[in-house]
Amino acid sequence: MSHATHANAALTPRARLRLARLIVEHGWPPARAAERYDVSWKTARKWAERYRAEGPAGMSDRSSAPHRQPNRTPAPVVRKIVHLRWKQRLGPVEIGDRLAMPSSTVHAVLVRCRINRLTHIDRATGEPIRRYEHERPGDLLHVDVKKLGKVPDGGGWRYVGRQQGEKNRAATPGKPRNKYRGPLIGTCYLHTVIDDHSRVAYVEAHDDETKETATQVLRNAVAWFAERGVIVQRVLSDNGSCYKSHLWRDTCAELGITPKKTRPYRPQTNGKIERFHRTLAEGWAFKKFYNSESARLAALPGWVHEYNHHRPHSAIGKRSPISRLDNLAGHHN
Known part of the structure; x- marks a missing residue:
């Protein structure tokens, strides 16, 4: 039993135990036991009741934090x-x-x-970078979904300005309308998969982030990595609904992969994929003018190939990610 106690306690845990035993086991009145140990009779009675309920283990201090915190930030x-x-x-x-x-x-x-x-x-602060990476390709895959507004026909506002961008949105045919009668261009959901060791990336663009889509992307990615000699052991995701589904759990079990989750509100845990999303946005999504969503999507496979095979990655000694698969068969397929 720990004998640590808070600074203002009148009794140590050992003295509390002796006091409680006098009352419970030897029949002393609480007032007499309190006088013996120079505490109030309320204190003596409290420790006696705690001893009856919990035994010697109840003699240590309890946290003074409230059981509920109704004012905690939602x-x-x-x-x-x-x-x-x-x-x-x-x-x-x-x-x-x-x-x-x-x-x-x-x-x-x-x-x-x-x-x-x-x-x-x-990392821009000059502090030493504390990195952790898994030892072998396939030890851990990071998965996530990056959402991007689709490009309207004629180009988006980033390149043609707000006014023309709105006109292009309105002119894009076959789109549903929102409650203000404005066109809903929609969202592109990029399902991204990163190998923790090599930083090799696998990306698929979809119109949703359902559990069915997420699990199919995982199957495709595992097969894609297998063609390059990589056997996937674990997959790390956030707590998005598609990754909390039974389908995701069952698919991982079927593929022989252990599913893991990041801690809520801690983006650092999935920092590698967060950083990749930034590179993806800067290097492909907003890098140049696209006059339609299909034009931008057509450029995606080429950019991902460039990223994997030719772009030097600062976190792995300015080598290309695919070079970290050099010891595995068929990595240039």
Whole structure:
């Protein structure tokens, strides 16, 4: 039994036990036992009752934290705070201003999620980079979905300006309308898979992120890696609904893969795929003008090939990701 106790305690756990036994086992009145140990009779009675209920184990200190915390920041708000911090590097004051809440509350959430210091999430600060990677290709795959607004016919607002971009959206044929009668161009869901050791990437573009699509992408990716001599052991995903499904669990079991989940509100856990998404956006999605969604998608396979086979990756000694599969058969297929 631990004998540690808080600074202002009148009794050590050992003295509490002796006091409680005097009352419970030897029949002393609580007032007399309290006088013997120079504490109030309420204190003596409390330890006697705790001893009856829990025995010697009940003599140590309990946490003073409340059982429930009704004022704790709701999970959806925590997600918004983490998103603004991770994606835009905003501080507590700016985040608090955007979400109309006290900066002290924002700071408390950032501390709890361990992203209160930019050095924890940003290598541009000069801090030493703490990297962890699995030893062999296939030991761990990271999976996630990157959402991008589709490009309207004629080009998006980033290149043609807001006004022309809206006109192009309105002119794109065959699209459903939102409640304001504006066209819904839709969302492109990029299902991305990264090998932790080599950083080799596999990407498929879809119109949804359902469990059926996610599991089919996993099957395709496992087969694609197998052709390159890589046997997949584990897969790491966030807590998105498609990855929490029974179908995902059963598919992993069928493929002989152990599914793992990231900790909620900790984007660092899946940092490699977060970084890949940034590279994907800068190097392909918004790199140049595309006059339609089909034109942008047509450029995706070429960009992924360039990324895997030719682009030097700073995290692996400026080598191309595919070069880390050099010891495996058939990697240039």
